[in-house]
Amino acid sequence: MMSKFLKEVVVILVGKQAEPITDLLDNKKYVNEFLIAKKLGLTINQTRNILYKIADHGLVSSIRKKDKRKGWYTYFWKIENLKSLEFLKDILTKKIENVNNQIKSRETKVFYICKNCNIEYNEENALLHDFTCPECGEVFVKSDNAKVLKELTKESEKLKREFAIIAEEIGKEKEVSEKKRVKEKNKFEKDKKDRRKRAKKIEVKPVKKEKKAKHKSVQNKKKQKSKKVHSGVGKLNKKSRKKGKKR
Ligand SMILES: [Zn+2]
Incomplete structure (x- = not known):
């Protein structure tokens, strides 16, 4: 389809x-x-x-x-399925509108036709030409609106059927993309949780120390630096000691 x-x-x-x-x-x-x-x-x-x-x-x-x-x-x-379907839906909407306008016009207005040339005129134009064909001189006769109306109605129904099918397809496509969206969102949330878990495992003690250090006055900067280096070394040692234990 x-x-x-x-x-x-x-x-x-x-x-x-x-x-x-x-x-x-x-x-x-x-x-x-x-x-x-x-x-x-x-x-x-x-x-x-x-x-x-x-x-x-x-x-x-x-x-x-x-x-x-x-x-x-x-x-x-x-x-892009969804966009293509919506594009088609828009075109169909215009077509249906057009046919409906024609139906309305056939129901309310009189048309004239030259049977020789098979050219049709609305009442205004027929009057303008004095109800005589400007091409061949034949006198106009009234168009059979009932016949045209029947065809227009048929066309309108066909378009409406097509419209319904497309609307249904759009519904299906939206459902598929919504499922995909939810799936992607869930995956994203899960990944985020996993990242947080991993981040928690790497404990943050030295970072806390650093934060405190920021509040200290400028004069202490030198001291801090050496401290930081110390704590860094300490951390390293701890780690390597831990590793050593595990082994
Ligand atoms: Zn004619």
Whole structure:
């Protein structure tokens, strides 16, 4: 389902010729742009141009790696599912609005048509042309609004169905990213706790001494220095003694 939507997005943004790129992009891992270019049979610049156009809307993201020998950057690309779906949702919203406006207009206004040229005019323009086709001279007849309305309603329903599916997909994507967020947050908290535990194990007595020393007057600075060195040596000795005991 997702790939159908992504294709739609890419066709809207870049054009039909760029459609195959969606099969090469992934939403989980980044893909090397040279690989994409090779598989598409395009140059790297053509490939980048397509990707930049999609990236302008935030629908793909990239990371880059420097080639240590050649000194240039290679970009790796990933598709952004949620943003792509939201982009499509916005487009659908506008389409639905447009169709609904047309429906309203068909329900309330009269249209005229030249059956020869199959060109339709609203009432104002029909009046302007004296109800006669400016192209062929044929007299206008009233359009069959009922027929157009039926088609518009059908179109509106189709769009609404598509909208519902996309809204559901967006819900799923949000759920996935929320789970990921919580997982990452929990990992972060756990790492933080672990770091604190480790920090506690390395006891902080000498640091406390140092703090006290800061409050002492300037005259004592020299004394302090020698003290510090002493305590440092003492600490070292203690440590090595401890180590010695353990062994
Ligand atoms: Zn005509």
